[in-house]
Amino acid sequence: MTAALTKSTAHSIVEASPRAKMVAGGLVILYAVITILPLVWIVATAFKSQSDAIAYPPKVIFEPTLEGFVNLFTVRTRQTPDFIAKLPPPETWYDKLVRQRDMVIAGPSKVVPRFVNSLIIGFGSTFLAVFLGTLAAYAFSRFRIPLANDLLFFILSTRMMPPVAVAIPIYLMYRQLNLTDTRLGMILLYTAVNVSLAVWLLKGFIDEIPREYEEAALVDGYTRLQALRKVVLPQAVTGIAATAIFCLIFSWNEYAFAVLLTSGEAQTMPPFIPFIIGEGGQDWPAVAAATTLFVVPIVLFTVLLRKHLLRGITFGAVRK
Amino acid sequence: MAQIRVENLRKSFDQFAAVQGSNFTIDDGAFFAMLGPSGCGKTTTLRMIAGLELPTEGKILLDSEDVTFQRASARDIAFVFQLFALYPHMNVAENIGFPLKCQGMARRDIHQRVQETAKLLRIEHLLSSKTSKLSGGDRQRVALGRAMVRRPKAFLMDEPLGALDSEFRHLMCSELRDLHDRIGATTVYVTHDQLEAMSMADRIAVMNQGRVEQIGLPQEIYDRPASMFVADFIGSPPMNFLRFEAGLRSGDRTISFHDTSIAVPEIREDRASAGMALGVRPEHIRFADAAPVRGEVFGAEYLGTTQIVTVDTAHGRIAARLPSSTPVRIGERVGLEFRSERLALFDVASGLAIRTATAGSADHG
Numbered sequence: 001m002t003a004a005l006t007k008s009t010a011h012s013i014v015e016a017s018p019r020a021k022m023v024a025g026g027l028v029i030l031y032a033v034i035t036i037l038p039l040v041w042i043v044a045t046a047f048k049s050q051s052d053a054i055a056y057p058p059k060v061i062f063e064p065t066l067e068g069f070v071n072l073f074t075v076r077t078r079q080t081p082d083f084i085a086k087l088p089p090p091e092t093w094y095d096k097l098v099r100q101r102d103m104v105i106a107g108p109s110k111v112v113p114r115f116v117n118s119l120i121i122g123f124g125s126t127f128l129a130v131f132l133g134t135l136a137a138y139a140f141s142r143f144r145i146p147l148a149n150d151l152l153f154f155i156l157s158t159r160m161m162p163p164v165a166v167a168i169p170i171y172l173m174y175r176q177l178n179l180t181d182t183r184l185g186m187i188l189l190y191t192a193v194n195v196s197l198a199v200w201l202l203k204g205f206i207d208e209i210p211r212e213y214e215e216a217a218l219v220d221g222y223t224r225l226q227a228l229r230k231v232v233l234p235q236a237v238t239g240i241a242a243t244a245i246f247c248l249i250f251s252w253n254e255y256a257f258a259v260l261l262t263s264g265e266a267q268t269m270p271p272f273i274p275f276i277i278g279e280g281g282q283d284w285p286a287v288a289a290a291t292t293l294f295v296v297p298i299v300l301f302t303v304l305l306r307k308h309l310l311r312g313i314t315f316g317a318v319r320k
Numbered sequence: 321m322a323q324i325r326v327e328n329l330r331k332s333f334d335q336f337a338a339v340q341g342s343n344f345t346i347d348d349g350a351f352f353a354m355l356g357p358s359g360c361g362k363t364t365t366l367r368m369i370a371g372l373e374l375p376t377e378g379k380i381l382l383d384s385e386d387v388t389f390q391r392a393s394a395r396d397i398a399f400v401f402q403l404f405a406l407y408p409h410m411n412v413a414e415n416i417g418f419p420l421k422c423q424g425m426a427r428r429d430i431h432q433r434v435q436e437t438a439k440l441l442r443i444e445h446l447l448s449s450k451t452s453k454l455s456g457g458d459r460q461r462v463a464l465g466r467a468m469v470r471r472p473k474a475f476l477m478d479e480p481l482g483a484l485d486s487e488f489r490h491l492m493c494s495e496l497r498d499l500h501d502r503i504g505a506t507t508v509y510v511t512h513d514q515l516e517a518m519s520m521a522d523r524i525a526v527m528n529q530g531r532v533e534q535i536g537l538p539q540e541i542y543d544r545p546a547s548m549f550v551a552d553f554i555g556s557p558p559m560n561f562l563r564f565e566a567g568l569r570s571g572d573r574t575i576s577f578h579d580t581s582i583a584v585p586e587i588r589e590d591r592a593s594a595g596m597a598l599g600v601r602p603e604h605i606r607f608a609d610a611a612p613v614r615g616e617v618f619g620a621e622y623l624g625t626t627q628i629v630t631v632d633t634a635h636g637r638i639a640a641r642l643p644s645s646t647p648v649r650i651g652e653r654v655g656l657e658f659r660s661e662r663l664a665l666f667d668v669a670s671g672l673a674i675r676t677a678t679a680g681s682a683d684h685g
Contacts (some may be wrong), residue, residue: 221422
């Protein structure tokens with residue numbers, strides 16, 4: 001009795017009680033399941049056949065097939081079984097797979113060029129935004145700039161309205177400048193949106209780096225730019241990585257402007273994926289396959305930089 | 321090694337004048353301290369000498385070459401920061417070798433110079449350590465090493481011991497002075513700690529509100545302060561000021577202090593009757609029953625060999641440094657006798673010292 005009493009009343013402010021730990025752990029697991037489940041379902045659907053994908057009740061166990069991926073990467077035409085029987089035997093495994101469904105491959109789909117667009121526009125605008133953001137943040141952090149606070153507010157104000165509010169003016173502007181449906185146009189647009197975030201985030205990180213570091217380098221023989229590159233940047237790498245991830249996530253996933261401003265040449269993945277549904281019935285496995293491939297680069301990028309990201313988000317929260 | 325000359329140096333930040341027309345020359349090989357309270361402009365002056373700030377007006381000459389608007393890296397001087405500013409992404413050897421790498425020196429030569437420098441500072445065993453693992457004193461040694469390795473014309477140090485605890489600070493003081501004596505480089509040392517300045521410097525410039533109040537040997541500054549500010553800033557506890565109203569005549573050896581007269585060093589200038597202050601250092605006071613200045617003991621602070629006794633008088637509270645053996649009772653009435661040859665006189669309105677046989681000859685800033 002006394003032992004139990006002591007145990008239940010013994011409090012520690014740093015160590016949580018076992019029950020609290022269990023509750024906390026349970027909540028974390030629940031949250032993880034809720035967030036991961038849609039992703040798992042998408043990846044699973046990508047490997048299902050069309051009938052399995054729309055089966056009810058939903059199939060958790062199924063026979064995996066690459067049909068979704070084949071459909072994603074190809075354009076097919078439906079033929080009569082007689083026509084297919086007269087063709088020479090299929091050369092590849094995917095030819096065979098398609099012919100089993102009474103179809104022949106007519107050519108490659110547009111997924112590869114669209115994916116390449118996404119890569120070029122996403123990483124290009126991220127690089128530009130971080131590059132410009134770093135320079136601007138450094139200047140705001142280190143030099144006495146007239147009206148610095150007003151300028152910073154002005155930069156931030158570009159994010160205060162929803163993007164759709166400026167969609168029409170931007171569309172008209174882009175048409176005038178012949179930037180609609182060009183990669184350059186999309187890179188510039190995403191850079192413009194991201195650079196304000198980059199300046200604000202990076203200014204915080206650079207403010208945290210004592211200026212004595214680069215002043216020591218200046219006295220020791222470096223120019224301002226060399227000091228920035230060799231002394232400041234290595235220490236700001238955490239912040240730069242975190243900023244880059246945020247910028248990439250934005251420009252990678254951006255949908256509204258992409259729908260409005262791109263239709264062919266420069267179309268990115270987000271507006272392209274819904275189009276897949278229309279090509280030959282509701283091809284959910286192909287959509288799921290596209291979505292699966294679409295999240296791979298951003299997951300890779302985040303995993304590569306995750307060490308920096310974690311430190312980056314909490315950086316500056318506590319004064320050392 | 322170099323001589324540093326500063327002419328009419330001014331620096332304003334918007335409306336605020338941080339430095340207001342400084343003039344001084346630092347001799348080749350001297351250890352020169354700039355001393356003053358925070359915000360007095362000493363660090364700004366140092367940063368202008370280094371090239372980290374550009375002056376609003378005036379000139380800086382290094383070995384009579386005008387470097388006022390030269391880039392910091394072109395001046396061939398080294399700067400030691402209060403926060404050491406060791407690069408966290410480099411180890412000790414890389415930190416020390418960094419200035420040489422900036423200059424594009426060959427790797428083998430850098431290695432050799434780093435070794436020599438480390439030997440001089442006795443930190444050879446630390447060369448491959450991470451800087452974050454070092455103690456405060458060792459960090460300071462590495463920062464010094466990075467400054468020395470290039471063999472610059474001059475060292476500029478901005479409160480380099482400010483971040484150390486008092487024990488280390490004392491040790492580093494003597495180490496710094498010893499190092500200066502061995503390499504003989506011109507050193508400009510900024511501090512707000514009078515003990516550091518007094519114990520290390522050949523010459524001291526005391527600064528206040530952007531102006532140099534007095535430049536001189538440590539003894540001059542202490543014994544013959546040029547102004548009430550200097551007298552008050554230097555010495556712990558500071559000089560006592562006893563206000564009185566009187567005229568002064570050149571050649572006088574006494575002043576009429578309220579109802580009595582007090583012997584002072586021979587006065588060397590005439591002054592019409594005005595508000596004056598008699599400056600007395602605590603250690604130049606002793607108890608004497610017959611003395612005309614009398615008061616009641618307010619408190620005593622025991623310091624080992626001496627004690628600081630504060631006495632409430634009609635002229636304000638006065639601190640006296642007496643031998644610990646002197647018996648003192650709180651509330652006791654005592655007479656205070658001053659050592660006449662060590663007294664100083666100030667004009668209260670201007671705050672400047674009045675010339676006497678022992679004061680006023682030191683140069684003004």
